[in-house]
Amino acid sequence: MFLGNLESLKYFLPELAITATILLLVAAHVASKNRRSAAPALLSLAGVGASLLLVGLLPGGPGTSLFEGMVALDGFAVFFKALTALATIVVVAMSMDSAELKDKSQAEYYIFLLSVLLGMFLLAAATDIVMLYLSLELVSIPSYLLAGYLKGRARSTEASMKYVVYGATASGVMIYGFSLLFGLTGTTHIGEIGRGLALGKATLPMFLAAAMVTVGFGYKIAAVPFHMWSPDVYEGAPTPVTAFLSVGPKAAGFAVLVRFFYTVFATPDAAAGMWKFSSVDWPLLFAVLSAVTMTVGNLVAINQKNVKRLLAYSSIAHAGYMLMGFVLLTPVGLRAILFYLVVYLFMNLGAFYVVILVANGTRSEEISDYSGLGSRAPFAAVALSVFLFALTGIPPFSGFIGKVYLFAEVINRGVYWLAVVAALNSVVSLYYYARIVKVMFLEDPRESAVLPVPAFPRAMLCLLVLPTLVLGVYWEPVIRVAADSVKLLAF
Amino acid sequence: MTGPADLIFYFVAALTVASAILVATLPNIIYSAVALLFSFAGVAGLYVFVSADFLAATQVLVYVGGILILILFAVFLSNRISTVKISNPVHFNWQAALLCLALFGVLSYTAVSTKFPVKPGLSYQPTTAEIGELLMTRYLLPFEVASVLLLAALIGAALLSRPEGEKERSADMEEPK
Numbered sequence A: 001m002f003l004g005n006l007e008s009l010k011y012f013l014p015e016l017a018i019t020a021t022i023l024l025l026v027a028a029h030v031a032s033k034n035r036r037s038a039a040p041a042l043l044s045l046a047g048v049g050a051s052l053l054l055v056g057l058l059p060g061g062p063g064t065s066l067f068e069g070m071v072a073l074d075g076f077a078v079f080f081k082a083l084t085a086l087a088t089i090v091v092v093a094m095s096m097d098s099a100e101l102k103d104k105s106q107a108e109y110y111i112f113l114l115s116v117l118l119g120m121f122l123l124a125a126a127t128d129i130v131m132l133y134l135s136l137e138l139v140s141i142p143s144y145l146l147a148g149y150l151k152g153r154a155r156s157t158e159a160s161m162k163y164v165v166y167g168a169t170a171s172g173v174m175i176y177g178f179s180l181l182f183g184l185t186g187t188t189h190i191g192e193i194g195r196g197l198a199l200g201k202a203t204l205p206m207f208l209a210a211a212m213v214t215v216g217f218g219y220k221i222a223a224v225p226f227h228m229w230s231p232d233v234y235e236g237a238p239t240p241v242t243a244f245l246s247v248g249p250k251a252a253g254f255a256v257l258v259r260f261f262y263t264v265f266a267t268p269d270a271a272a273g274m275w276k277f278s279s280v281d282w283p284l285l286f287a288v289l290s291a292v293t294m295t296v297g298n299l300v301a302i303n304q305k306n307v308k309r310l311l312a313y314s315s316i317a318h319a320g321y322m323l324m325g326f327v328l329l330t331p332v333g334l335r336a337i338l339f340y341l342v343v344y345l346f347m348n349l350g351a352f353y354v355v356i357l358v359a360n361g362t363r364s365e366e367i368s369d370y371s372g373l374g375s376r377a378p379f380a381a382v383a384l385s386v387f388l389f390a391l392t393g394i395p396p397f398s399g400f401i402g403k404v405y406l407f408a409e410v411i412n413r414g415v416y417w418l419a420v421v422a423a424l425n426s427v428v429s430l431y432y433y434a435r436i437v438k439v440m441f442l443e444d445p446r447e448s449a450v451l452p453v454p455a456f457p458r459a460m461l462c463l464l465v466l467p468t469l470v471l472g473v474y475w476e477p478v479i480r481v482a483a484d485s486v487k488l489l490a491f
Numbered sequence B: 001m002t003g004p005a006d007l008i009f010y011f012v013a014a015l016t017v018a019s020a021i022l023v024a025t026l027p028n029i030i031y032s033a034v035a036l037l038f039s040f041a042g043v044a045g046l047y048v049f050v051s052a053d054f055l056a057a058t059q060v061l062v063y064v065g066g067i068l069i070l071i072l073f074a075v076f077l078s079n080r081i082s083t084v085k086i087s088n089p090v091h092f093n094w095q096a097a098l099l100c101l102a103l104f105g106v107l108s109y110t111a112v113s114t115k116f117p118v119k120p121g122l123s124y125q126p127t128t129a130e131i132g133e134l135l136m137t138r139y140l141l142p143f144e145v146a147s148v149l150l151l152a153a154l155i156g157a158a159l160l161s162r163p164e165g166e167k168e169r170s171a172d173m174e175e176p177k
Helices: A005-011 A013-031 A039-057 A075-097 A106-125 A129-147 A154-185 A190-199 A203-221 A229-236 A239-265 A282-301 A307-324 A331-362 A378-392 A398-412 A416-442 A455-473 A476-487 B004-025 B029-049 B053-077 B081-086 B094-113 B128-136 B140-161 B166-173
Strands: A064-066 A071-073
Touching: A005 A013, A005 A064, A005 B140, A013 A039, A013 A106, A013 B140, A039 A075, A039 A106, A071 A075, A071 A106, A075 A106, A075 A239, A075 A331, A075 A455, A075 A476, A106 A129, A106 A239, A106 B140, A129 A154, A129 A190, A129 A203, A129 A239, A129 B140, A154 A190, A154 A203, A154 A229, A190 A239, A203 A239, A203 A307, A203 B094, A229 A239, A229 A307, A239 A307, A239 A331, A282 A307, A282 A416, A307 A331, A307 A398, A307 A416, A331 A378, A331 A398, A331 A455, A331 A476, A378 A398, A378 A416, A378 A455, A398 A416, A398 A455, B004 B029, B029 B053, B053 B128, B128 B140
Parallel strands: none
Antiparallel strands: A064 A071
């Protein structure tokens, strides 16, 4: 059931709200002479907040396709829209606190941020490869600009440049894959592509297309071997942007990965939820991708001296953990990915928030400069420890519950070796996360001056610590929403 | 398989591929840009052969007329013009060559061996009206979203080229008296 263009508009209010905010930002930027005022940040907070509210009000019925089949309005899309909007709100708050961005022109930054958000909304909902590609570029191109926002700094420019080159390559490969799919089926709608592929028996081009499309999506979620850009980009970009890239586009990447493969390659009776086209051993392929991603991420993270780089590798490792839920393409596994993304949002953004606050005071992101943070800024240090232990996956923090769900599905379906690899990886990750905690609390401070943490960031940190702790003991509503969202994934 | 049309097709295809190879291998970026011109023009020719007249015209206007000129200007205006000779260093890397050859083998085997469903009876009709209608009906949303993307890219380009520092900026902003 496709809705026409005009009828679709009333279901498109969140996206319209973001677009209107972008245009308002442009107008406000032209009108105002003060380029450093906080007005753009507040305006974007209001815009994204309104959009989040509208997302919450929208009914996400299954099977409703908007704009002649370009985007779907289903529970899955609504889930990811809420997730990415929430991440953006936190990132806007972070950006207001960041000293790096203080003396930069503000309006453009928020214009790019909101453009990426619009792209993520559309990417999570796209059901047509034309729309899918366009929204992927809408996520990517403003991200390149955000990564290079600190124009004077060579590292930031380098980050932007690397991001562009890798991004362009990944897009090109992905488009080639799409062209094969279009050639095989003669349609751009992913539901019809799935039905068309089921009729034919062309294994090689189908496999090739799937592999090439995975390159494009794998680049967005920073899965090994498409991760090469991420450490440099994460280190060079302004820290709020790094936090944003490690959560927002990664979540949107998972959304499009799941929607695309689930629609095209899963058997229609989703209760069994298995891969069709058994001529290719899909579970093994993605299990290897997952295992390699988490192992490389964790092993390289051990030696990092820079917190942002360490978190970059850790976010690669987390992409690997989340891919565990994707291996068997079952609704239960996908539900685990969605739940983990919620948990990951709070703990990862929280960790980056503390990194920003510390960098505001010390002008440094080296781990050695975190020595004695426990006495200099006890609140921030304790918060960071909570986030790091949650990232490790230690009970009672929420990261543990997220991992339990991811492990459970893999074990239930008998892929034991992957569960063992993931467990070993968690142990490795404990080492480098705990090392930061050790530096903060057990080493003597180099300076004794107290690092001030103002009231607003303090409140924001509380808001991020709270879900990280609460979801570790009472997670039932979130997992139910995640399960419903997967169930409502429209074909 | 033979006929004047086929001969022209093979000529255009060869031109496209050969100049694309030159783009990657020529040591001087100016030469590369000129080779790119022929590659772009060749692609426009290929579009003509599949009856995509609008696409062919767009290819000429946007890529040959716009992007290429921009690339040339960027090269001419960049301040390292004196070292332009080494601007496109070619290192022959046998691992990369092997990988590319393997990929080429797989892709071309796929293209040849797969029975793609072909729409029968290619007719050379103008496509512009149909594309216009589709852009306003089925593909309206992508069409509109593209405008947001272009707006962001435009602002980004302005931001990148704007001089840093307060002095230039205020001079920039001053209104003519």
